[in-house]
Amino acid sequence: MKMRFSDILIYVLLILCGLFMIAPFIWMVSTSLMTQNEFNKNESVFIPKEENYVWRGDSGERKVILVTVKGSHAIIHVLDGQGQISKDFPQYMSVPVAQVKKITKRPNIHLDNYVKAFKKVPFARYFANTLYVSIITLLGVFITSVLSAYAFARMEFKGKDFFFYLFLSMMMVPEPIYLISSYMMLDTFHWLDTYNALIIPWCVNIFTIFLFRQHFKSLPQELFDAAAIDGCSIFGMLWRIILPLSKSIIATASVFSLIGSWNSFMWPLVMTDRPELRLLQVGLSYFNQEASTQTTLLMAASTFSILPILIIFFLAQKQIIASYAKAGLKD
Amino acid sequence: MKTKKKITPFIYIFPALLLLVLFRFIPILLSFVISFFEFRVTGIGHFIGLQNYTRLFTDPEFWQSMLNTFWLVLIAVPASIIFPLAFAVLLNQIKWLKGFFRSIYFMPFVTSLVAVSIVWKIIYAEEGGLANTALGWLGINPQLWLAQPKGIFTLMFSSWGVQIPNWLGGPSQALFAIIVMTVWKSLGYNTIIYLSGLQNISKVYYEAAEMDGAGKWRQFTKVTVPLISPTTFYVLLMTTITSFQVFAQIYMMTDKGGPLGTTKLIVYYIYEKGFDDLDMGYASAVALVLFLMILGLTILQRRLEKKVNY
Numbered sequence: 001m002k003m004r005f006s007d008i009l010i011y012v013l014l015i016l017c018g019l020f021m022i023a024p025f026i027w028m029v030s031t032s033l034m035t036q037n038e039f040n041k042n043e044s045v046f047i048p049k050e051e052n053y054v055w056r057g058d059s060g061e062r063k064v065i066l067v068t069v070k071g072s073h074a075i076i077h078v079l080d081g082q083g084q085i086s087k088d089f090p091q092y093m094s095v096p097v098a099q100v101k102k103i104t105k106r107p108n109i110h111l112d113n114y115v116k117a118f119k120k121v122p123f124a125r126y127f128a129n130t131l132y133v134s135i136i137t138l139l140g141v142f143i144t145s146v147l148s149a150y151a152f153a154r155m156e157f158k159g160k161d162f163f164f165y166l167f168l169s170m171m172m173v174p175e176p177i178y179l180i181s182s183y184m185m186l187d188t189f190h191w192l193d194t195y196n197a198l199i200i201p202w203c204v205n206i207f208t209i210f211l212f213r214q215h216f217k218s219l220p221q222e223l224f225d226a227a228a229i230d231g232c233s234i235f236g237m238l239w240r241i242i243l244p245l246s247k248s249i250i251a252t253a254s255v256f257s258l259i260g261s262w263n264s265f266m267w268p269l270v271m272t273d274r275p276e277l278r279l280l281q282v283g284l285s286y287f288n289q290e291a292s293t294q295t296t297l298l299m300a301a302s303t304f305s306i307l308p309i310l311i312i313f314f315l316a317q318k319q320i321i322a323s324y325a326k327a328g329l330k331d
Numbered sequence: 332m333k334t335k336k337k338i339t340p341f342i343y344i345f346p347a348l349l350l351l352v353l354f355r356f357i358p359i360l361l362s363f364v365i366s367f368f369e370f371r372v373t374g375i376g377h378f379i380g381l382q383n384y385t386r387l388f389t390d391p392e393f394w395q396s397m398l399n400t401f402w403l404v405l406i407a408v409p410a411s412i413i414f415p416l417a418f419a420v421l422l423n424q425i426k427w428l429k430g431f432f433r434s435i436y437f438m439p440f441v442t443s444l445v446a447v448s449i450v451w452k453i454i455y456a457e458e459g460g461l462a463n464t465a466l467g468w469l470g471i472n473p474q475l476w477l478a479q480p481k482g483i484f485t486l487m488f489s490s491w492g493v494q495i496p497n498w499l500g501g502p503s504q505a506l507f508a509i510i511v512m513t514v515w516k517s518l519g520y521n522t523i524i525y526l527s528g529l530q531n532i533s534k535v536y537y538e539a540a541e542m543d544g545a546g547k548w549r550q551f552t553k554v555t556v557p558l559i560s561p562t563t564f565y566v567l568l569m570t571t572i573t574s575f576q577v578f579a580q581i582y583m584m585t586d587k588g589g590p591l592g593t594t595k596l597i598v599y600y601i602y603e604k605g606f607d608d609l610d611m612g613y614a615s616a617v618a619l620v621l622f623l624m625i626l627g628l629t630i631l632q633r634r635l636e637k638k639v640n641y
Contacts, residue, residue, distance in 0.1 A: 042459040
């Protein structure tokens with residue numbers, strides 16, 4: 001295969017753009033592995049490193065702090081085994097510059113930030129809450145969508161078009177429009193600060209209904225005619241014919257629903273206040289306020305909060321990307 | 332038997348219909364109703380007619396948030412069409428590593444907005460931030476980014492020694508920083524949509540254009556751009572609607588829409604009025620204005636789409 005000049009140019013462009021897209025993630029991970037001190041010094045941008053000065057004097061090699069260099073002499077503090085300034089040597093000791101060496105350890109990885117972030121904030125609880133809410137919501141979406149899509153796709157009834165357009169029109173209304181009124185309504189239900197507020201309003205997803213309806217419509221009529229002759233009930237057709245033939249579309253909708261609930265933010269932020277009910281994104285936003293100066297801790301928390309989604313994404317990237325592409329064009 | 336059959340479809344749509352009516356339809360109507368009431372910290376107050384709406388006209392914060400939102404849409408929407416189209420055309424030319432690039436571009440789209448907002452906030456840190464480090468490599472002075480209320484055009488011209496009037500200053504550098512991040516987040520999604528759009532264009536058109544002696548650029552402008560226009564309309568509509576709804580970035584990356592309110596966007600303003608000031612009637616009026624704008628744009632774009640489509 002021969003590479004033309006234009007091909008090389010395309011690859012260079014794609015790589016540059018790719019770097020722009022991925023650099024924030026690489027930087028996030030690398031910063032999460034640094035000490036705060038190292039980040040503040042701003043010397044190692046992508047690869048965490050540790051720099052030490054050692055003094056090779058008469059008493060062997062020792063770690064030191066370099067205070068300054070004056071001519072051919074270096075002013076140092078000698079450190080003991082614990083990294084404290086040693087009492088066996090005078091402070092501001094002057095030694096020949098040639099005896100002091102800089103040693104760089106790279107990469108120098110600190111996992112402390114992850115441990116610290118996890119200890120500071122109950123992220124385990126947030127993870128569990130998010131998982132619980134995501135899965136129950138997914139089940140709810142599945143049940144309401146399959147049933148109504150079945151009716152819209154394969155049944156004739158009065159007002160079908162009316163209901164269909166009613167559903168469609170509500171899909172066009174963005175969440176911020178009904179956020180305040182929903183808050184007041186959930187307040188009268190006494191649902192604020194409960195899982196109900198996080199789960200039940202989201203157990204219906206109009207987009208999923210349309211996705212399923214499209215698919216159910218595309219199934220051949222002969223299957224249903226044959227089943228009817230065999231005396232299969234209406235629900236039996238859904239259970240025995242449609243669902244087994246809809247595995248891939250169900251998987252697609254499940255991924256959308258899971259990613260959607262995992263990443264949802266504005267609704268849980270407004271509807272819950274108790275720390276025990278915090279979802280991951282809300283917990284992360286509180287952590288962002290509490291630890292705003294602790295850059296490396298924040299980066300560690302961001303890293304482990306997007307990790308589950310990224311793992312799922314990379315395991316099934318082809319299918320996920322294809323689903324988004326298909327769903328986008330169907331609209 | 333017959334009545335049973337008539338009822339069956341309604342049993343199937345009932346769960347979805349119930350939830351939709353309860354948690355979409357009623358709240359949407361309710362937010363219209365609420366917008367006619369006065370609110371106090373204690374809760375709902377008097378009916379005040381259109382006063383919440385007339386108040387909008389004299390509320391400088393509302394107009395500023397409208398202007399900020401307008402800037403976001405004006406920059407983010409074209410950028411979300413041009414770059415993804417370019418990426419998709421480039422990706423369509425290659426075979427080796429195609430899937431790899433596609434995944435890399437798509438990655439920001441699946442990750443949570445809250446987490447990447449934290450990352451970008453630190454990227455824009457004045458000291459130690461990646462943005463200023465990268466500018467340093469290019470020999471450009473560090474910028475204030477999220478702390479800079481001055482307009483990007485003001486900054487650009489003043490770096491050339493030219494003073495321009497304030498009203499030509501453009502969006503603040505802080506808002507610009509958020510726009511860049513917002514475009515970055517959804518770039519991959521639009522690229523994928525364009526890629527599948529491109530695959531639907533028959534090779535025949537390109538072969539015909541080549542026979543007529545059209546070069547690559549002419550093929551792009553005369554074949555690709557017109558034939559991809561349905562995709563462009565879809566991307567245009569979706570990006571416009573989502574641009575109007577930007578919230579998490581502002582909540583996470585800025586200090587309440589600062590500096591000097593230059594990053595306060597319309598949805599953030601609704602949140603602030605409704606949940607910080609508990610002025611829910613007024614917040615609902617703002618939400619309804621947003622709704623009408625989105626509705627109007629949707630109708631306008633659908634109309635245009637019918638006219639322009641091939």
